[in-house]
Amino acid sequence: xATTTIPTPAPKINRIGLTVLDYRGGKTTLCAGCGxxxxxxxxxxxxxxxxxxxxxxxxxxxxxxxxxxPAYFMSRSHSFNAVHGRxxxxxxxxxxxxxxxxxxxxxxxxxxxxxxIGQFVHLMRRNLPIIYIIEDNGVYGLTKGQFxxxxxxxxxxxxxxxxxxxxxDTCAMAITLGATLVGRSFSGDKRQLHxxxxxxxxxxxxxxxxxxxPCTTFNDHEGSTKSYxxxxxxxxxxxxIGFVPAFEEINVEYDPGTTVEVTMHDGSRLxxxxxxxxxxxxxxxxxxxxxxxxxxxxxxxxxxxxxxxxAPSFIDMLNVTEEPLATLPESATRPGRExxxxxxxxxx
Amino acid sequence: xxxxxxxxxxxxxxREPKRVVNNxxxxxxxxxxSGSQSSNTVLLRSIFQMGVPVSGxxxxxxxxxxLPTWYTIRANKDGYIARKKEIDFVIAMNAETAQxxxxxxxxxxxxxxxxxxxxxxxxxxxxxxxxxxxxLVAPVCPEAKLRKLVKNMIYVGVAAQLLGIDxxxxxxxxxxxxxxxxKAANLNLAAVRAGFEYATANLTKHDPYSIQRMDxxxxxxxxxxxxxxxxxxxxxxxxxxxxxxxxPSSSLVETLIDYMKEYRIGPDGKAxxxxxxxxxxxxxxxxxxxxxxxxxRSMTATAGPGISLxxxxxxxxxxxxxxxxxxxxxxxxPSTGLPTRTSQGDILSTAFLSHGDTKNILLLxxxxxxxxxxxxxxxxxxxxxxxxxFVMSDLDLGMNNWMSDPFEYPKAPIDRGKVLTKEDLDRMxxxxxxKDVDNDGIGYRTLPGTEHPAxxxxxxxxxxxxxxxxxxxxxxxxxxxxxxxxxFETARAFVPRPELMTGKGKAKIGIIxxxxxHWGIIEARDQLRAEYDIETDYLRLKAYPFSREVHEFIEQHxxxxxxxxxxxxxxxxxxxxxxxxxxxxxxxSIAHIHGLPLDARSVTxxxxxxxxx
Numbered sequence: 001x002a003t004t005t006i007p008t009p010a011p012k013i014n015r016i017g018l019t020v021l022d023y024r025g026g027k028t029t030l031c032a033g034c035g036x037x038x039x040x041x042x043x044x045x046x047x048x049x050x051x052x053x054x055x056x057x058x059x060x061x062x063x064x065x066x067x068x069x070p071a072y073f074m075s076r077s078h079s080f081n082a083v084h085g086r087x088x089x090x091x092x093x094x095x096x097x098x099x100x101x102x103x104x105x106x107x108x109x110x111x112x113x114x115x116x117i118g119q120f121v122h123l124m125r126r127n128l129p130i131i132y133i134i135e136d137n138g139v140y141g142l143t144k145g146q147f148x149x150x151x152x153x154x155x156x157x158x159x160x161x162x163x164x165x166x167x168x169d170t171c172a173m174a175i176t177l178g179a180t181l182v183g184r185s186f187s188g189d190k191r192q193l194h195x196x197x198x199x200x201x202x203x204x205x206x207x208x209x210x211x212x213x214p215c216t217t218f219n220d221h222e223g224s225t226k227s228y229x230x231x232x233x234x235x236x237x238x239x240x241i242g243f244v245p246a247f248e249e250i251n252v253e254y255d256p257g258t259t260v261e262v263t264m265h266d267g268s269r270l271x272x273x274x275x276x277x278x279x280x281x282x283x284x285x286x287x288x289x290x291x292x293x294x295x296x297x298x299x300x301x302x303x304x305x306x307x308x309x310x311a312p313s314f315i316d317m318l319n320v321t322e323e324p325l326a327t328l329p330e331s332a333t334r335p336g337r338e339x340x341x342x343x344x345x346x347x348x
Numbered sequence: 349x350x351x352x353x354x355x356x357x358x359x360x361x362x363r364e365p366k367r368v369v370n371n372x373x374x375x376x377x378x379x380x381x382s383g384s385q386s387s388n389t390v391l392l393r394s395i396f397q398m399g400v401p402v403s404g405x406x407x408x409x410x411x412x413x414x415l416p417t418w419y420t421i422r423a424n425k426d427g428y429i430a431r432k433k434e435i436d437f438v439i440a441m442n443a444e445t446a447q448x449x450x451x452x453x454x455x456x457x458x459x460x461x462x463x464x465x466x467x468x469x470x471x472x473x474x475x476x477x478x479x480x481x482x483x484l485v486a487p488v489c490p491e492a493k494l495r496k497l498v499k500n501m502i503y504v505g506v507a508a509q510l511l512g513i514d515x516x517x518x519x520x521x522x523x524x525x526x527x528x529x530x531k532a533a534n535l536n537l538a539a540v541r542a543g544f545e546y547a548t549a550n551l552t553k554h555d556p557y558s559i560q561r562m563d564x565x566x567x568x569x570x571x572x573x574x575x576x577x578x579x580x581x582x583x584x585x586x587x588x589x590x591x592x593x594x595x596p597s598s599s600l601v602e603t604l605i606d607y608m609k610e611y612r613i614g615p616d617g618k619a620x621x622x623x624x625x626x627x628x629x630x631x632x633x634x635x636x637x638x639x640x641x642x643x644x645r646s647m648t649a650t651a652g653p654g655i656s657l658x659x660x661x662x663x664x665x666x667x668x669x670x671x672x673x674x675x676x677x678x679x680x681x682p683s684t685g686l687p688t689r690t691s692q693g694d695i696l697s698t699a700f701l702s703h704g705d706t707k708n709i710l711l712l713x714x715x716x717x718x719x720x721x722x723x724x725x726x727x728x729x730x731x732x733x734x735x736x737x738f739v740m741s742d743l744d745l746g747m748n749n750w751m752s753d754p755f756e757y758p759k760a761p762i763d764r765g766k767v768l769t770k771e772d773l774d775r776m777x778x779x780x781x782x783k784d785v786d787n788d789g790i791g792y793r794t795l796p797g798t799e800h801p802a803x804x805x806x807x808x809x810x811x812x813x814x815x816x817x818x819x820x821x822x823x824x825x826x827x828x829x830x831x832x833x834x835x836f837e838t839a840r841a842f843v844p845r846p847e848l849m850t851g852k853g854k855a856k857i858g859i860i861x862x863x864x865x866h867w868g869i870i871e872a873r874d875q876l877r878a879e880y881d882i883e884t885d886y887l888r889l890k891a892y893p894f895s896r897e898v899h900e901f902i903e904q905h906x907x908x909x910x911x912x913x914x915x916x917x918x919x920x921x922x923x924x925x926x927x928x929x930x931x932x933x934x935x936x937s938i939a940h941i942h943g944l945p946l947d948a949r950s951v952t953x954x955x956x957x958x959x960x961x
Contacts, residue, residue, distance in 0.1 A: 053799070054801075055797065055799050055800065055803060055804065056799075060638070075804065076804050077796075078794075078795075078797075078803075078804045078807070079804070079805075079806045079808075081806065081810065082634070082809070083660050083661060083809060086630060086660075088634075089631040089632075089635045089637075090634050090641070091638060092624070093590065093634065093638025093641070093644075093646060094638040094641060094796065095638075096588045096624065096638075096639050096644065097588055097642035097643055098642045098644075098795075098797050100797060101642065101796055101797055118628065118631075119630070119634070122626075122627040122631065319618055320618060321614050321618035321620055322616075324797065325587035325588060325620065326642050326795060326797075327643060328585075328620055330585060332620050333585030333612070333645070333762070334758070335583065339611045340579075340755065340757050344569055347569035347571050347754075348567070348569050
């Protein structure tokens with residue numbers, strides 16, 4: 001009998017010659033079925049497809065289940081698992097030190113909306129170039145299931161405790177404060193999250209993505225508003241999000257009557273096919289109004305709420321030199337003898 | 349409020365006024381926000397330009413305007429520039445405090461006062477000089493709303509005439525003060541002259557105090573510690589500065605901003621630095637860590653309340669081994685305390701700042717020159733040891749004017765510590781972030797952005813092993829903590845060494861002090877020698893952890909007085925933890941907590957009383 005050798009197909013590589021394996025991380029230690037793991041997978045795919053050099057990425061995070069997840073994707077990127085609620089400041093410092101880094105920050109709802117709300121608020125104001133992801137499950141997992149500040153009014157814990165305080169809408173807050181690409185998604189909505197993440201990578205400025213990510217252990221039961229079932233029943237996408245990276249040719253026309261195209265800073269294009277006739281994702285005030293309406297109606301609105309590709313980033317505003325400050329040579333960071341002489345003369 | 353703690357002596361004998369040359373304290377009592385700072389600086393600089401050693405200390409309220417403030421200028425031919433308890437010459441401009449200011453003076457002191465206050469009725473044992481400020485200011489300052497400010501320049505003229513300060517020097521100092529504002533300079537100069545002429549025509553000198561030209565300030569500069577620190581940081585190559593305003597540290601960063609704009613804009617017109625005013629101290633220190641981790645020379649400046657807020661991040665820096673520099677311009681605590689008064693009250697809390705077994709490197713500048721040099725030491729040490737370094741200045745050093753020899757250009761190149769580059773990794777293949785390769789406890793790090801697949805590591809405040817992987821293993825944890833402690837032990841030989849000043853012969857008494865207490869100590873040692881024939885040796889600490897010289901000094905002296913500006917003898921406590929148990933009984937504490945800069949007399953008196961003499 002003749003044997004035939006089946007040639008092993010060459011592994012798929014992206015535009016910088018890396019395989020998807022080059023974007024993988026360590027084995028997750030989160031619970032089986034945790035939404036956070038799905039988000040990690042989407043990050044890996046988006047970074048791979050966008051051809052981002054992993055060594056240029058930093059993964060700052062705070063404390064909590066969500067903040068552990070940077071260990072489970074992109075092992076070739078530096079990670080900084082900081083203190084509870086303070087990821088924004090650590091990320092800000094790192095980007096100030098090296099403007100060429102791509103920051104992908106991971107936080108949770110407790111980390112962002114409670115202990116870290118002060119730093120979150122000020123990060124949004126600055127429009128620092130960063131992708132800020134909230135892996136939002138409405139509960140504190142590592143301390144065994146207490147409500148967080150994004151838990152919906154009337155949501156019920158496994159123990160029967162009902163949440164009687166209104167939730168903080170981190171998206172409405174981010175838009176109000178000055179973030180320039182803001183959206184909400186669901187860890188189970190593979191297509192939408194994938195497109196949002198690719199748009200996030202192309203954006204220059206603060207991206208704030210609130211990703212509802214069910215906690216299978218503490219918040220996935222009947223009565224929870226952050227469960228897989230609740231999300232499947234209540235998710236209301238605003239639009240279909242298409243993303244065409246700058247390095248790809250456009251070969252599909254779109255219907256300007258139903259689709260809006262937004263050109264990103266790097267030349268990538270976002271194609272937003274409206275499901276809601278009136279919605280305009282470049283209008284801040286309407287975005288905020290629509291989010292408040294969603295609360296009134298009890299909808300879980302997802303999609304791209306707001307984008308402004310033109311706003312100057314914090315680094316632009318600081319007029320910082322192009323080279324990373326971190327590695328400037330001594331000749332650039334220590335003024336010469338004549339400078340000290342002059343300073344001394346002024347003090348005589 | 350009394351700014352002196354000298355009891356009023358009741359007896360007053362009419363003494364023969366003997367001349368006291370270049371040895372006096374002049375105190376100006378004004379209202380906060382009345383523009384007296386310019387007048388006081390002009391007076392200070394005029395004396396300085398006469399070649400007489402001088403210091404200026406501002407005692408001000410935590411208030412924008414309206415509350416009393418006192419500025420004390422000490423001129424001293426022997427170079428003593430610590431605070432002196434006794435005030436010799438008062439310029440009483442503030443009606444609210446004038447009575448108390450006058451009542452607390454020792455007999456024989458001179459009082460320059462606003463005539464309508466009628467202070468001369470209060471005491472008969474002082475020398476009074478009335479000045480009708482309102483009458484004098486009107487002709488030189490037609491614009492009524494400026495008179496409140498210009499009025500203060502009149503006392504400069506009166507004082508110059510009475511003390512014999514050369515008017516040419518006053519004019520030079522005034523022109524420097526107003527620099528480009530020629531109109532304001534002329535207006536103020538007219539006020540100074542009006543005061544001078546009034547004094548010439550109307551006042552007869554009865555007090556013994558005068559200033560005469562010397563040559564002890566040639567080539568020297570006058571600067572405050574915060575500005576000196578700012579210069580030091582700039583020449584240390586700082587690149588990221590994040591801060592939250594707090595008295596008395598704010599002027600450090602504000603001055604740094606000015607200097608950086610002048611000297612650190614590259615040929616492309618872009619900044620070689622980033623300075624960010626953060627939302628609070630938590631964010632300021634978080635940004636310092638983020639920037640330090642990513643390879644910048646990063647710093648913040650704060651005071652006690654900020655230090656407390658930074659505690660959690662300090663532990664992260666210690667344990668995850670992230671460099672950064674923190675300036676603590678100490679003020680009086682606990683809590684909000686006395687925000688505008690000086691102290692050395694953050695020593696213990698900063699040495700151990702954060703939970704768990706955390707120990708931090710502290711540097712202890714005593715002078716403006718050391719603010720400059722220790723800024724460079726701090727950045728080098730932070731990167732060498734991959735940890736936060738705290739520079740423990742204080743309000744007296746940071747916000748007051750000090751004369752100094754000009755600063756020397758840094759001799760050594762910047763030391764960035766153990767950082768592996770792409771080329772290193774090409775050669776090595778990989779690395780273990782927390783492995784003690786060189787037997788000094790210090791591992792090698794990589795910077796984010798290093799283009800090598802093996803460059804990345806996971807930085808965390810959770811338990812970790814040599815390869816920076818998550819670990820809860822008891823042996824991993826213990827080994828790592830012991831290694832970090834080894835780093836701290838290594839640091840003993842790298843921090844600035846203490847300065848030893850010995851007396852004549854073999855002194856049994858040792859004095860240990862640090863920071864601004866130094867200036868009171870050098871004067872107190874001379875007092876002890878001159879008045880009590882007591883010789884002392886003196887060791888000035890410059891850093892924590894202590895180097896071997898500290899242990900040796902205590903071993904060599906029967907009694908060691910540790911002088912500091914806090915209640916609980918904080919440095920003494922740190923020393924106790926470090927020395928052999930049998931030496932602990934040699935330590936004695938002289939501690940002060942009134943918020944005023946330490947004066948020599950208090951030290952002398954307390955030491956004498958503890959010596960049982």
